[in-house]
Amino acid sequence: MKFELNRLTDYSDESILNELRRVAEFLNEKPLLIEKFNKESRVSASTIIRHFGTWQTAILKAGLDSAYAARTKSDISKEEVTNELKRVSKLLNKEIFSQDEFLQHSICGHRGIRKNFGSYQNALKEAGFKSLPLGTRFTEEECFNNLLKLWNFYGRQPHYSEIKKEPSTVGPKAYITKWKTWRNALLAFINHIQKNQDKQELEINKEKKQTFLNETGQLHKTKRSVSDRLRVLVLIKDGNKCKICGLTVTGENIHIDHIKPWAKGGETILDNLQVLCSRCNLGKGDVEF
Numbered sequence: 001m002k003f004e005l006n007r008l009t010d011y012s013d014e015s016i017l018n019e020l021r022r023v024a025e026f027l028n029e030k031p032l033l034i035e036k037f038n039k040e041s042r043v044s045a046s047t048i049i050r051h052f053g054t055w056q057t058a059i060l061k062a063g064l065d066s067a068y069a070a071r072t073k074s075d076i077s078k079e080e081v082t083n084e085l086k087r088v089s090k091l092l093n094k095e096i097f098s099q100d101e102f103l104q105h106s107i108c109g110h111r112g113i114r115k116n117f118g119s120y121q122n123a124l125k126e127a128g129f130k131s132l133p134l135g136t137r138f139t140e141e142e143c144f145n146n147l148l149k150l151w152n153f154y155g156r157q158p159h160y161s162e163i164k165k166e167p168s169t170v171g172p173k174a175y176i177t178k179w180k181t182w183r184n185a186l187l188a189f190i191n192h193i194q195k196n197q198d199k200q201e202l203e204i205n206k207e208k209k210q211t212f213l214n215e216t217g218q219l220h221k222t223k224r225s226v227s228d229r230l231r232v233l234v235l236i237k238d239g240n241k242c243k244i245c246g247l248t249v250t251g252e253n254i255h256i257d258h259i260k261p262w263a264k265g266g267e268t269i270l271d272n273l274q275v276l277c278s279r280c281n282l283g284k285g286d287v288e289f
């Protein structure tokens with residue numbers, strides 16, 4: 001009989017990651033379910049999360065396929081969600097924590113919560129936690145991030161009715177408690193994302209002494225990818241209509257295009273960005289490269 005220690009003797013990053021790789025390859029299931037993982041592993045999933053911050057970070061650090069992390073997958077059991085709630089509560093040393101806080105420290109995604117419990121509130125209740133007081137379930141930042149996501153999804157200012165359904169994860173009460181009306185909430189949001197947007201991007205990079213190289217070796221002050229925040233600002237500037245053909249765009253059909261191409265030295269700033277539909281964007285690409 002082979003004798004194996006059932007715990008690691010050394011908890012360095014490298015030996016934890018090795019164990020993670022070993023078990024992932026052994027189980028060879030995507031996503032990696034925590035219960036199964038814990039049965040095979042010589043280091044518990046919670047130790048790994050404590051070590052690396054999030055389960056996903058650890059998976060990526062180990063160089064494993066991100067599909068193992070299942071952060072947004074819905075295939076997680078009721079029991080797993082409940083166990084995760086208890087684990088995260090201990091980890092944060094808190095009895096009350098918001099959904100975003102929970103998701104950051106957990107292997108669950110919001111779809112898994114919704115599928116099993118209908119809502120985060122219900123999940124808390126079933127796991128024996130007190131429900132969060134109204135209006136404090138979400139921080140201001142979480143409300144803004146949700147709006148950012150919705151604005152990008154619809155390509156325009158989201159309607160009040162749209163915060164009640166997917167992909168929204170923050171309900172109307174949070175907004176009304178904080179800002180009294182939907183209109184005020186939207187104004188606060190726009191104000192929040194407009195605060196010196198370009199200046200901020202450029203100055204943050206300057207502070208970090210960060211520059212970016214493009215394919216032809218040109219130096220940039222901004223990176224090529226457009227942040228969610230900047231995307232929304234472009235959508236506010238242009239409306240959700242293609243600047244070339246005028247088509248109304250939503251979801252994946254929204255393309256944010258560099259007017260002066262990044263490959264030719266154009267920066268990723270509001271003035272150099274425009275809304276295109278996918279067709280026109282592809283056409284434009286053909287001409288320029």
Ligand SMILES: [Zn+2]
Pocket residue numbers: 242243244245246247276277278279280281
């Ligand atoms: Zn177009």
